[in-house]
Amino acid sequence: MKVSLFVTCIVDAAFPRVGIATTRLLEASGCEVDFPIGQTCCGQPAFNSGYADEARHVARTLLEAFADADAVVSPSGSCVGMIRHYYPSLFAGDPALAQAAQRLADKTYELSQFLVRRLEKVDFGGRFPHRVTFHPSCHGSRLLGVRDEPLELLRHVRDLELVDLPYARDCCGFGGTFSVKMSEISSSMAAEKAENVVASGAEVLVSTDMGCLMNIGGTLSRRGARVRVMHLAELLAEAAGLTEEVTA
Amino acid sequence: MNTKSSVRDRAKVALGDDFLRGAVHFTTDRLRNRKQAVTEDFGHWEAWRDRGEAIRRHTIEHLDFYLAQFADNLERLGAHVHFCADAREALDVVTDIVHTKAARRVVKSKSMVTEEIHLNHHLEELGVEVVETDLGEYIVQLAGETPSHIIIPAIHKTREQIKALFEADGGENLTTETRDLVAFARRRLREMYLTADIGITGCNFAIADTGSIALFTNEGNADLVANLPKTHIVFMGMERILPTLADLEVFAHLLPKSATGQNTITYLSLITGPRRAGDGDGPEEMHVVILDNGRSRQLGDPDFQAVLHCIRCGACLNVCPVYRQIGGHAYGSVYPGPIGAVLSPLLEGGEAYQDLPYASSLCGACYEACPVKIPLHDMLVKERQQFVAKTGGKTGEKAAFAAYRVTFADHRRYLGAIRLARRLQGGFAKGGVIRAKIGPLAGWTDRRDFPALGQQTFREWWMERKRGTRRG
Numbered sequence: 001m002k003v004s005l006f007v008t009c010i011v012d013a014a015f016p017r018v019g020i021a022t023t024r025l026l027e028a029s030g031c032e033v034d035f036p037i038g039q040t041c042c043g044q045p046a047f048n049s050g051y052a053d054e055a056r057h058v059a060r061t062l063l064e065a066f067a068d069a070d071a072v073v074s075p076s077g078s079c080v081g082m083i084r085h086y087y088p089s090l091f092a093g094d095p096a097l098a099q100a101a102q103r104l105a106d107k108t109y110e111l112s113q114f115l116v117r118r119l120e121k122v123d124f125g126g127r128f129p130h131r132v133t134f135h136p137s138c139h140g141s142r143l144l145g146v147r148d149e150p151l152e153l154l155r156h157v158r159d160l161e162l163v164d165l166p167y168a169r170d171c172c173g174f175g176g177t178f179s180v181k182m183s184e185i186s187s188s189m190a191a192e193k194a195e196n197v198v199a200s201g202a203e204v205l206v207s208t209d210m211g212c213l214m215n216i217g218g219t220l221s222r223r224g225a226r227v228r229v230m231h232l233a234e235l236l237a238e239a240a241g242l243t244e245e246v247t248a
Numbered sequence: 249m250n251t252k253s254s255v256r257d258r259a260k261v262a263l264g265d266d267f268l269r270g271a272v273h274f275t276t277d278r279l280r281n282r283k284q285a286v287t288e289d290f291g292h293w294e295a296w297r298d299r300g301e302a303i304r305r306h307t308i309e310h311l312d313f314y315l316a317q318f319a320d321n322l323e324r325l326g327a328h329v330h331f332c333a334d335a336r337e338a339l340d341v342v343t344d345i346v347h348t349k350a351a352r353r354v355v356k357s358k359s360m361v362t363e364e365i366h367l368n369h370h371l372e373e374l375g376v377e378v379v380e381t382d383l384g385e386y387i388v389q390l391a392g393e394t395p396s397h398i399i400i401p402a403i404h405k406t407r408e409q410i411k412a413l414f415e416a417d418g419g420e421n422l423t424t425e426t427r428d429l430v431a432f433a434r435r436r437l438r439e440m441y442l443t444a445d446i447g448i449t450g451c452n453f454a455i456a457d458t459g460s461i462a463l464f465t466n467e468g469n470a471d472l473v474a475n476l477p478k479t480h481i482v483f484m485g486m487e488r489i490l491p492t493l494a495d496l497e498v499f500a501h502l503l504p505k506s507a508t509g510q511n512t513i514t515y516l517s518l519i520t521g522p523r524r525a526g527d528g529d530g531p532e533e534m535h536v537v538i539l540d541n542g543r544s545r546q547l548g549d550p551d552f553q554a555v556l557h558c559i560r561c562g563a564c565l566n567v568c569p570v571y572r573q574i575g576g577h578a579y580g581s582v583y584p585g586p587i588g589a590v591l592s593p594l595l596e597g598g599e600a601y602q603d604l605p606y607a608s609s610l611c612g613a614c615y616e617a618c619p620v621k622i623p624l625h626d627m628l629v630k631e632r633q634q635f636v637a638k639t640g641g642k643t644g645e646k647a648a649f650a651a652y653r654v655t656f657a658d659h660r661r662y663l664g665a666i667r668l669a670r671r672l673q674g675g676f677a678k679g680g681v682i683r684a685k686i687g688p689l690a691g692w693t694d695r696r697d698f699p700a701l702g703q704q705t706f707r708e709w710w711m712e713r714k715r716g717t718r719r720g
Contacts (some may be wrong), residue, residue, distance in 0.1 A: 012706040013666045014699045019706035021642070035710045040662045043546045046649050048610055048631030051641065054653040061657060138611035171569040175609025182607060183691025185259050187608070190696060218696035221681060 001119075003031040003071035006062065006083075006108070008076045009041040009088050018210060021237035022075045022111055028242060029121045036065035042079040047086060049177045056090055063091075063100045070119070072108040075233050077140020077208050078121035080110040085143055093235055110140060112149040112208055112235055122156050126239035129159040133202035135193070135216065138171050150208050150232050157239050165205075166196040174215040187219070194219040204228045206235050255607045258578040259545075265575075270659070272575045275403045279566045282509025283617075283628035290505065301621040303495050304557035311547065311556075314456040314489045315538070316352045319458025325521025327534040328336075334541050335365035336446055342367065342481065347375055349479055354380045355437075357463070357470035358382040359450025360398060360560060361483045361539055364544035364595070365386060367448070369716055379440045379470040383433055390417055396576030396584060399507045399562035404575050409508050437469070447473035447531065452559075453499060454536075457492050461536070464503060466514040480531035486538050487556040493518075499559060502619040506563040542595035553628045555591055557620045562587075564614035564624060570607055579604060586614035590627045605631035648688075663707065670701045 003026055007019040026033045039062055043055035062083065066072050074080050087101035115121050134154065140146045155164055156203035173179065173189025180186075193216050197205050204222070205227050208212050230238075237243045252718045262268060289295040307314055319329045327501050332338040345351070354376050368378045368389070370495030380389040384401035388394065390413040395401030402410070407424040414422055419432040441447075447472050453462040461482050463470040474480050490496055504513040523530030546552045554564065576584030581592035581601050589608055592601040605628045614624040640646060655665045677686045677700030692698050706710075 007706050009662075013669075014701055016702060016704060016706035016709055020709060023710075035707070037707060037711075038659050040656045040659055043656075046652060048629055049645065049649065050280035050629070050634075050636035051649045051653075052633050052636075057653050058656040061659065069542035094640045109494050138609070138613070142616055161704070169613070170572075171609045171613065173569065173609055175611070178606070178609045180688055180691045182256055182259070182570075184256070184263055185573050185607065186609065187572055187692075187695040189569050190265055192569075192573075215696065218681070218692070218698060221697045222683075222695060224481065 001031050002034065002070045004034045004036055004066055004072045006039055006042075006066065006072050006074040006079065007035065008074055008079045008210070010214070011075060014214070015210050017233070017243075018075050018231040018233055021231070021233040021243055022073070024237050024242040025111070025115070025124065025240075026108060026235055027114065028124060028240065029117075029119050034069070036103040037076060038065035042082045043090075044079060044082045045176050047082065047090065048175075049181075052090065059087065059101075060093075060097070063097065063104055066104055066108075067100065069107065071114070071115045073111055073174070074108065075111045075208070075231060076210065077110045077137045077146055078211055079142050080108055080113075081139040083108045100225040107165035110144055110146050110149075110208065112153055113144070113146045116149040116152050122152050123154075124236050124240040124242075126241050130203045131161045131162050131163055131201060132206055132235070133165040133197060133200040134168070135165060135172065135197070135205060135207040135212060136169060137165075137207055137212050140167075140208045141169070142144065146208070150206075153232065153236060154206070157236065160239070163200050163202050165202070165216045167192070167202045168196075172212045172216050173218075174211045174212065179215060186215075188215060188248070190215050190219040193221060194225065198225050202227060204230055204235070206230050206232050208232050255580060255603045256580060258580055259574045259607070262574040262578040267406055267409075268575050269573065271404050271406050272572060272690050275400060276566045276572055279400075279507075279509055282508060282519060283563065283566070284509070286505050286509045286511050290501070290511070296498065296501060297619055298622055299498050300559075300619050302559065303490065303498060304559070304620045305554070307489055307491055307495075308547070308553060308556045311487065311489065314491055316484060317488055318454055318456040318459060319538070319697050321457070322521070322536055325459050326524075327459070327536055330535060330537045332364065332537055332539050332541075335539075337545045338365050338483070338537050338539050338541075339367065339370045341535070342370065343374060344372070345446065345479065345481060345535060347377055349445055351376055351479075353377045353379070353444045354446045354448055355379050355440050355444040355473050356385070356448045357382050357450065357465065357473040358385050358401070359448065359483050360395075361450055362448065363395060364541060365483075365539070367483070371666075379437070379444070379544055381437050381440065381466060381467075381473055382465070383430065383469075386433055386437065387413060390414070394577070394582070397565055398560050398585070398587070399565075404577070411459060441472045441476045444473075444477045446479045446481060447475075447477040448481045448483065449474050451482050451488050451536075452503065453496055454484055454488045455491075455493055455496060455518075456489055460493070460518045460520040462490075462496055463517045463519065464500075464513040464515070466508075466510075467579065468515045470658075471515060471517050474517070474633070475529050475531065478531055479533045480519075480522070480535070482534070482536045484536065484538055486540050486543050487558075498711075502563050503559055506559075506561040506617070506619040542597055544664055546594055547595065551625060552594055554622050555587075555594060555627065557622055558587055558591070559620060560587075561619060563617040565621060567613040567617040568608075569611060570609065579607070586624045586628075590624050590631065591632065599702065605635070615697070644688075659707075663705065665704055666701065672699055675692075 043059035047055035681697035
């Protein structure tokens, strides 16, 4: 199956290892992966701040980059949520673009959603002998309805002990530009989340969105907490031995 | 209301108040857990939400019809109906009644609409003593404050603080035991019910086809307020309508379960007109004030009409991670939390609450908790868009997004910008993170590390791999 990767700007710029892990997982699932170079950002920073024109302008890069894709897969519930839920109305003013937006919305998947629901692949093999807790990203779980898919994948990793995260479904406080515009509230939310992560007793925190993870991870590292923060793709790829090059 | 400071400034004050945050955490946790337990036990919660939403949508779509039907029925029952466009008109109605009755004392049960028009302040200016009889409202009144939660007005108060307030009000030998505190309030309020000239209540739901007012309380205070004084005034927002009593059944489930996690409300009273000949009790005169105050502006607006579906249960406050951090007063508006952040700028219509829609991480917990499925998170974004459309946006932010628009619309410029940032971060990046409080990052790096950009972007890795310079 041919798959086009939408890596997201945050992973592209700051967390390339997550993009690499995503590529390896898709290839290990038998997909032929393509990375259309014209893609940049889903437009969410501008859109959520009220700058719809700017968001539309940037979002067009995705409409064009993925026009010919069969399926688009992304390691972010938030960015996929933006595409699936807001693109059709964002482009409603232009019938041709609205149609392209709807087509893209219909064929775009968050990684775990794609693996579990489309490919029905839940086991990548390997083991991960650590205590792991999972933070469900708000946009992934609420906007997109991706709830059990990441857990399904984690449950198939041998020797992985999944522990409950207290107040798991509470937002970590990232919220895109909210984290800067309302930084005091945002960092207080992140502090509470970090405390809950520590309280869970987990050695590893895993999630499906790097926005959440850079927020929680940045708080944990500032506090000197010894919790490793990983994207789900990284964990699965590492467990399956697909990432020597990345960790080297 | 404190509208000169920003929500961000007020939030900073609240974040420094450990008593406040402790009290809010304690109570919202309890309400959330109870709600979850009661809705799971009840079952089919999503179907009930769908039903609730459908009824509210239908009602608001035909609000003119149902309001007319409701008013006709009220008049037939002998009540006086006052349609008021704004706070001024509503307060004038009250002034007239107070003067006609030569009223000296008013008892009130809980009503957010009266908070909206600052009724207590107005009555006091008329020389009338106002006594709040909802326990939480009573506490807030003694403290000289306003409610910080729609359902739990004194959520921000601890037992110790309440005991001190009651002692200042004449309570002797009090402890922090619930029984003691409640007994004091009950004794105190009983005198008030019996001596008040006017009773003022809110209205949870107004039933169009019977002309009934449905009141939900846990303390029974609204029944005493409505029935003991000779005059009863009801205050309601114009959107409080339900078509029939059968519809009330749905909301008798949705409201208490969502609000406090109670399976049923303790007192559900239906008041249908003033005292009739042969009735044992009830007021001689009943007035119903139906307030617009910015609501009708939302009718016909595809983006915001659904905000009128709200049944004021407060469930969105209890799950909101922002409310959890800052409590209600930081919002600076009568209605706090997610519903307040959406509703306050809409009702006010001006610039007073324009920053409230930004006090949200857009996590969507509010929508998920809403018993009538109002898409509050989407409305917050739309309000931000309206703000930008109307004002052009704040200078720095506007420039940032203008730059974003140019840079991110082309992948070459985008990669160029990342490479530039990589060079610029230079000495700030240590051990893979940035801790320095530089530029717009300062808010982030104050308490969190920011990821430094690595040697290579994903796309650079991809291109290298494609060229075969690296075996992937």
